[in-house]
């Protein structure tokens with residue numbers, strides 16, 4: 001390469017970052033359109049000096065490897081707001097999904113918004129949640145077929161002491177009133193909060 005291509009204005013203070021000399025190339029790139037995609041202007045993240053055509057970018061070098069279902073998601077879906085300060089918390093991008101859940105209704109059951117407790121990027125179902133390991137309260141027998149919300153949507157039944165060992169008749173509501181008959185969890189479903 002001719003010295004003048006880089007030293008047209010002399011030899012002192014020649015900028016040494018790629019973008020200082022190649023911003024025009026960045027702006028002109030159409031496949032992919034770098035401006036539209038909001039790519040970082042730190043070209044070295046994806047390019048070397050060999051050729052623009054052999055870009056490499058290994059997302060696994062960031063703190064957010066693209067695993068499971070994320071591997072096939074288009075860059076722009078996560079980077080619509082650019083490439084810097086992209087949140088890594090699941091709930092930052094998936095709160096709408098949380099509020100859209102019906103089976104179980106997460107908000108109603110007051111489940112944590114720390115999705116990693118129960119999910120990975122491999123898919124929302126099945127959940128990796130293990131009730132026994134996580135809470136010490138095993139879901140045995142008919143409890144296995146009970147929807148989370150039947151136990152977790154009312155104030156009373158969330159308290160372990162009310163569900164452990166006590167016969168339904170011995171239960172008391174939080175407000176001290178008599179419980180409905182009918183056994184667990186059926187008699188508890190519509191206990192007022």
Ligand code: HEC
Pocket residue numbers: 001002003004005006007011012013014015016017
């Ligand atoms: C691809 C661009 C590029 C080409 C081609 C290039 N240079 Fe450079 N050169 C630079 C950069 C960038 C610096 C500044 C390096 C730094 O500050 O870290 C530099 C620094 C220098 C310096 C030191 C200047 C100083 O003040 O310290 C000299 C001398 C120099 N180049 C001479 C040449 C000569 C002679 C050629 C041709 C044989 C040449 N360069 C070709 C990019 C280039």
Ligand code: HEC
Pocket residue numbers: 001005006014015016017018019020021022043044047048049050051052
């Ligand atoms: C001081 C200016 C300067 C700097 C700094 C610089 N380049 Fe260049 N580069 C040039 C010039 C001038 C050319 C030759 C003209 C052209 O193709 O744009 C060139 C050519 C290239 C080419 C070949 C383009 C083609 O058409 O085949 C690539 C790729 C490239 N540079 C990448 C980089 C990367 C990556 C960096 C940062 C690590 C960098 N350059 C830093 C000035 C610079």
Ligand code: HEC
Pocket residue numbers: 018019022023025026028029030031032034039040041042043044045046047052053054055056057
């Ligand atoms: C996040 C990664 C990334 C960054 C950062 C990035 N590029 Fe690219 N660039 C690509 C990819 C991917 C391609 C497509 C070529 C390929 O697949 O190898 C490409 C292609 C290009 C092309 C050819 C496209 C065309 O339409 O001809 C140019 C020119 C280019 N990049 C310049 C730059 C410059 C200049 C910078 C920095 C100012 C930069 N790129 C920063 C990923 C990146």
Ligand code: HEC
Pocket residue numbers: 040045057059062063064066070073074075076077078079083084085086087088
């Ligand atoms: C499922 C979401 C998701 C997808 C899809 C995704 N990214 Fe990211 N990306 C992130 C998150 C989250 C971060 C922030 C990681 C961090 O802070 O270390 C990030 C960071 C980056 C960064 C910045 C790295 C840095 O150190 O500043 C670049 C560049 C980037 N992604 C490029 C891409 C490209 C190119 C694609 C498409 C091939 C892509 N991403 C697809 C979520 C995603």
Ligand code: HEC
Pocket residue numbers: 069070073077078086087088089090091092093094115116119120121122123124
């Ligand atoms: C920066 C945004 C972002 C972050 C952070 C993020 N995701 Fe995603 N995720 C997406 C986008 C975009 C999709 C594709 C659109 C969709 O399916 O919601 C996706 C898809 C998914 C899917 C596939 C949904 C389906 O059924 O198609 C799962 C599961 C998922 N993400 C779980 C997670 C988990 C678990 C975390 C935390 C470890 C997480 N995501 C963090 C943006 C993000």
Ligand code: HEC
Pocket residue numbers: 090091094095097098100101102103104106111112113114115116117118119124125126127129
């Ligand atoms: C305490 C455990 C737990 C937490 C925390 C949790 N989930 Fe779930 N989630 C589950 C269980 C259990 C299922 C049902 C899985 C099945 O049917 O196999 C589920 C299912 C889902 C489904 C599919 C069901 C539907 O109705 O659409 C989505 C979407 C979902 N969760 C999103 C999230 C998001 C987003 C977060 C974080 C903001 C989150 N979850 C946090 C336990 C949890």
Ligand code: HEC
Pocket residue numbers: 104111112129131134135136137139143146147148149150151152157158159160163185
């Ligand atoms: C038969 C009733 C019952 C069902 C059904 C049930 N749980 Fe629970 N769950 C409990 C009880 C009782 C506890 C309290 C255990 C303890 O504290 O010892 C609990 C505790 C929890 C906790 C911990 C709460 C905390 O504050 O630490 C989470 C999270 C949880 N359950 C999620 C779920 C999810 C998700 C489902 C559906 C897949 C579900 N539960 C189904 C009775 C139930």
